[in-house]
Ligand code: HEC
C-alpha cells in the first residue's frame with residue numbers, strides 16, 4: 001500500500017490484490033466475452049403510445065438532457081448519457097439494460113442493499129455532484145427507472161449480461177505513469193475535452209463534457225477511481241475509437257485525468273481530506289484522493 005503514496009514517482013506500481021471495487025458483489029469476476037451475442041434493447045419505434053410510453057420518453061429525455069431538465073439535482077455540467085453512452089444503450093458503457101435487472105443489490109459504498117432508485121440517487125449525488133438527490137418516489141427517479149426498465153425488456157432477471165458495466169482493464173505490470181498520461185491526453189483527448197479538461201460549451205450547455213474542474217464529477221464518484229476511469233476510457237474513448245488505446249495508455253491517461261481537482265467528496269469527514277481518505281478512499285480501488293503528487297495534496301476540492 002505504501003507504494004501508492006509515492007505518486008511522484010514516474011511509474012506507480014499497482015497491485016491487483018489491493019483493488020477493492022466498491023461495487024455490488026454481482027459485478028465480480030464473470031468472464032465477459034465481448035464476442036458473445038449482445039443483448040439488444042428495444043427500438044423507440046416499439047414504444048406503445050400510452051401512459052407508459054410517455055413516461056419512457058420522459059426518462060429518456062432526463063437521461064440525455066439531465067442538466068437542463070433537472071437543474072435542481074445537477075451541480076455540474078454533465079448529463080447521465082455522458083458516461084453511459086448511446087442513451088444508456090451501449091455495451092461496455094454501463095448500459096441501463098445491464099443494470100436494471102441486477103437490483104436490488106448490496107453495495108460496499110454505502111454498506112447496504114440498494115434498490116434501483118437508490119442506485120440512481122447515488123449517481124445524482126456523486127457523478128452529477130447534485131447535493132440532495134431526488135426522492136425515491138420523485139417524478140425524476142420514476143421516469144428514469146421506467147426508461148431503464150423498458151430498455152431491459154426481455155432481459156433475464158439477475159443475470160450479469162455481457163456488456164454490463166465497464167469491464168475491467170488489467171492493471172499494467174508497471175503501474176501507471178502520469179507523465180505518459182499527459183502525453184496521451186495532449187495527443188488524443190485535448191482536441192475535444194480541452195487542454196485544461198474544461199470541455200467545450202455552446203451557449204450554456206456542454207457539447208464536450210469537462211473531465212475535471214468545477215463542472216465535472218466529484219471526488220466521491222466512481223469515475224474518480226483510476227481503475228474505473230481506465231475501464232471506461234479503454235472501451236469508449238477517444239469517442240468513436242473505443243478499444244484503440246493500449247491498456248497501459250488507458251491507465252496512464254485515467255490517472256492523469258484523476259490527478260486534477262474537481263468538486264469535493266460530499267461525504268467529507270470533519271472537513272478533513274485525510275480522514276475522508278481513510279474512511280472512503282483508502283479501500284476504494286486505485287485513486288489519488290488524499291495523496292500528494294508533485295508536492296500538492298490531491299482532493300482539496302474546487303467550487
Ligand atoms: C461521470 C460519469 C457518470 C455520470 C455522469 C453518470 N454515471 Fe452512472 N455510473 C458511472 C460509473 C463509473 C458507474 C459504476 C460502474 C461500475 O462500477 O462498473 C455508474 C453506475 C451506474 C448505474 C449502475 C450500473 C450497474 O450496472 O450496476 C446506473 C443505473 C447509473 N450509473 C445510472 C446513472 C444515471 C441515471 C445518471 C444520471 C443521473 C448517471 N448514471 C450519471 C458513471 C457515471
Ligand code: HEC
Nearest residue numbers: 081082083085188189192208209210211233237238239253
Ligand atoms: C472526438 C471527441 C472526443 C475525443 C477525442 C475524446 N472524447 Fe471523451 N468524450 C467525448 C464526448 C462527446 C463525451 C460524452 C459522450 C456522450 O455524451 O455521448 C465524452 C465522454 C468522456 C468521459 C466521461 C464524461 C466526463 O466528462 O467525465 C471521459 C472520462 C472521457 N470522455 C475521457 C476521454 C479521454 C481520456 C480521451 C482521450 C483518450 C477522450 N475522452 C477523447 C468526446 C471525445
